[in-house]
Amino acid sequence: MIDTLGRDVGEGAERIRLDVEDGIALLTLCRPDKLNGWSWESTRQLGLLADRIRFDPDVRAVLLRAEGRAFCAGIDVTAPGGAITGDSAAERTRNYYEGIRWVHERFAVLARLPQPVVAAVQGYCLGFGFELALMADVRIAAADAVFALPEAGLGVAVDAGGDLRIAREAGAGWAKLLALTGRRIDAATAERLGLVQLVVPGAGLDAEARALTAEMAANAPLAVQGIKRSIDAYADAALPAALDRVAMTAALTLTSEDAAEGYGAKAARRPPHFRGA
Numbered sequence: 001m002i003d004t005l006g007r008d009v010g011e012g013a014e015r016i017r018l019d020v021e022d023g024i025a026l027l028t029l030c031r032p033d034k035l036n037g038w039s040w041e042s043t044r045q046l047g048l049l050a051d052r053i054r055f056d057p058d059v060r061a062v063l064l065r066a067e068g069r070a071f072c073a074g075i076d077v078t079a080p081g082g083a084i085t086g087d088s089a090a091e092r093t094r095n096y097y098e099g100i101r102w103v104h105e106r107f108a109v110l111a112r113l114p115q116p117v118v119a120a121v122q123g124y125c126l127g128f129g130f131e132l133a134l135m136a137d138v139r140i141a142a143a144d145a146v147f148a149l150p151e152a153g154l155g156v157a158v159d160a161g162g163d164l165r166i167a168r169e170a171g172a173g174w175a176k177l178l179a180l181t182g183r184r185i186d187a188a189t190a191e192r193l194g195l196v197q198l199v200v201p202g203a204g205l206d207a208e209a210r211a212l213t214a215e216m217a218a219n220a221p222l223a224v225q226g227i228k229r230s231i232d233a234y235a236d237a238a239l240p241a242a243l244d245r246v247a248m249t250a251a252l253t254l255t256s257e258d259a260a261e262g263y264g265a266k267a268a269r270r271p272p273h274f275r276g277a
Contacts, residue, residue: 003044015042018049023060023217024210025053025115032068037076038128047106054113060217062113063209064136065120072129074150077263089255097251100159104243107160111135112232114225116216120209121145122202131162137228139195140209141187142202147195150182155262155274159250161243168235169194
């Protein structure tokens, strides 16, 4: 079950760490042993920390980063509470629909922060990880970064709107190519498509990302926040209605037989056999 009421993070359950230094909120994905795999709990913690940042007068900009060799390799299928249940197929679909809508709301807290958000990406940035990075205002990637939306190969939809944001940044054709094939692209290709704004050597990622974030933090807060809101109002005009469609598509596919087949095939390291059911 999703914890929608708790405000605390239990000992050893931390998925994201928040530190504030010199006007910058550092949001760090801190499960490197799991390649920072995402879960319902990760989403809950992201929302809690973004809420804290929102009204902090000491935070002028946000740097979203990750420990270890991967930014986020996608969903952590071993995380507790991964499956949503229901007494019938209809109820389970409905519960998934509300669960995905809840995820969208938590992610929106990050994406709609008044402060600008910079994402620093290294290694694998797959599935939910790619979608998370796309919610930042600006992305800087290490040369070794790899991006992909592999969901269709598992029998599920791209459920956090990453394909929509790719369509916004790179065009509908590229969004369809990446989301419908699951192809991986390197950092140079992501930069060429406008999905990443800067590519740097891996050893210099943290320093370059901090410098870029500090550059934003040094400017006048009211001007920076107003500029961000104006650009978002233009770029995201069609996003809310499209995300609701995404939530329903995600709910239908997550409860499908194809999804079970897709995940089972991946675990067994065999090609999936999808039936459209």
